[in-house]
Amino acid sequence: MAIEALGDLGQGLRRLGGAVTGGIAWLGYAARFMVAIIWHSPAAFRRLHLTLREIYFSGVLSLVIILTSGLFVGMVLSLQGYEVLVRYGADEQLGILVALSLVKELGPVLAGLLFASRAGSAITAEIGLMKATEQLSAMEMMAVDPIARVVAPRFWAGVISMPLLAALFSALGIFGAYLIGVRILGVDAGAFWGQMQAGVKVWPDVSNGIIKSLVFGTAVSLIAVLDGYDAKPTAEGVSSATTRTVVVSSLAILALDFVLTVFMFRGIGS
Amino acid sequence: MNRSTIDLWVGIFVAIGFGAILFLALKVGNLLTLDRTPGYHLQASFDNIGGLKLRAPVKAAGVIVGRVESIRLDPKSYEAIVAMRIDRDVLFTRDTIASINTSGLLGEVYIGLDAGGDTVMLKDGEQITKTQSAVVIEKLIGQFLFDKASDAGAKK
Numbered sequence: 001m002a003i004e005a006l007g008d009l010g011q012g013l014r015r016l017g018g019a020v021t022g023g024i025a026w027l028g029y030a031a032r033f034m035v036a037i038i039w040h041s042p043a044a045f046r047r048l049h050l051t052l053r054e055i056y057f058s059g060v061l062s063l064v065i066i067l068t069s070g071l072f073v074g075m076v077l078s079l080q081g082y083e084v085l086v087r088y089g090a091d092e093q094l095g096i097l098v099a100l101s102l103v104k105e106l107g108p109v110l111a112g113l114l115f116a117s118r119a120g121s122a123i124t125a126e127i128g129l130m131k132a133t134e135q136l137s138a139m140e141m142m143a144v145d146p147i148a149r150v151v152a153p154r155f156w157a158g159v160i161s162m163p164l165l166a167a168l169f170s171a172l173g174i175f176g177a178y179l180i181g182v183r184i185l186g187v188d189a190g191a192f193w194g195q196m197q198a199g200v201k202v203w204p205d206v207s208n209g210i211i212k213s214l215v216f217g218t219a220v221s222l223i224a225v226l227d228g229y230d231a232k233p234t235a236e237g238v239s240s241a242t243t244r245t246v247v248v249s250s251l252a253i254l255a256l257d258f259v260l261t262v263f264m265f266r267g268i269g270s
Numbered sequence: 271m272n273r274s275t276i277d278l279w280v281g282i283f284v285a286i287g288f289g290a291i292l293f294l295a296l297k298v299g300n301l302l303t304l305d306r307t308p309g310y311h312l313q314a315s316f317d318n319i320g321g322l323k324l325r326a327p328v329k330a331a332g333v334i335v336g337r338v339e340s341i342r343l344d345p346k347s348y349e350a351i352v353a354m355r356i357d358r359d360v361l362f363t364r365d366t367i368a369s370i371n372t373s374g375l376l377g378e379v380y381i382g383l384d385a386g387g388d389t390v391m392l393k394d395g396e397q398i399t400k401t402q403s404a405v406v407i408e409k410l411i412g413q414f415l416f417d418k419a420s421d422a423g424a425k426k
Contacts, residue, residue: 049273056276060283092378099298164287171290174298190337191378193297194325202299210291 162217
């Protein structure tokens with residue numbers, strides 16, 4: 001009885017240890033993969049149309065969802081913010097409330113989450129299916145490096161698209177807040193923009209948002225291409241890799257956001 | 271989809287993306303102000319402007335008639351010189367009183383203009399001579415405590 005329980009405990013510990021070393025090994029693999037991407041980037045950039053094509057697929061085709069979400073997030077933020085601010089007669093502060101929360105937090109984070117589920121999942125599925133149908137092996141046979149031909153363009157497309165999408169998200173959000181706050185709820189337009197301009201600084205507020213979205217773009221793109229490249233070459237493997245991309249990159253965005261915010265508060269704050 | 275169409279779409283995407291960044295920097299972050307409402311300018315000097323900010327409203331009888339355009343310190347008299355842009359069709363008399371008020375307890379700070387009975391109107395670029403500075407609550411409390419203390423001292 002006691003020996004059996006001890007055996008179960010040993011099994012559990014072994015599984016835990018396996019998960020930990022597996023996770024660390026995955027991190028090492030990811031770092032090696034990142035170096036490989038950067039190493040092969042010059043070759044990828046020499047054929048720029050590959051990257052442009054990927055910017056079209058992950059950036060341009062994400063525009064609709066990013067713009068609509070930004071608009072609605074801004075409008076909701078405006079309604080909720082007004083509700084509280086008007087109790088203290090401070091509804092003129094609506095502009096700065098909306099602008100700061102969008103530019104510093106919501107823009108990069110929500111655009112990153114949407115980007116991960118809209119573009120990241122598609123990248124993983126595409127690369128995973130290429131692997132399952134042995135297109136990647138075929139490229140290697142023809143002496144074409146799949147990292148330079150397939151992976152690097154998708155990675156850089158994500159890194160380039162993400163800050164632009166986050167900026168569009170914030171801009172549309174502020175426009176949505178203006179529509180609701182000024183046009184419908186009747187906040188004074190001059191106070192809305194004036195308070196916003198008095199409170200939002202280009203450095204560090206706007207630039208911090210851009211730095212955040214760059215970091216999120218890098219993380220999401222790396223996770224997406226890595227999961228696709230690493231997927232088991234079966235239908236099930238591709239589907240679980242796609243799910244993993246969305247889950248892991250969403251968690252990575254939220255964790256990185258916390259770390260970056262701590263740095264920015266301690267560093268350039270005040 | 272052929273290559274030039276993709277190039278075109280990516281170009282549009284990058285252009286509006288940078289447009290959004292510019293919007294955030296210029297309009298939201300205020301590197302540039304675009305204000306094209308027609309109006310004329312008035313100046314007023316205050317001992318203390320409190321929390322008055324650029325683009326704060328200028329109100330007459332509670333109605334917004336203009337905006338604060340610039341605030342600077344006169345290095346000789348150590349008074350704050352506030353320049354305002356007033357709507358073209360609202361004219362104020364020469365004996366108008368400009369005061370700095372706060373709307374509500376946490377509300378924004380604005381300039382209130384109270385027109386007098388003079389028949390001569392202020393023209394573009396002229397100065398409002400009668401002004402009333404912002405009320406600084408700390409000073410009021412300090413004054414109150416000081417008065418209390420001196421009252422108590424007088425009674426003894």
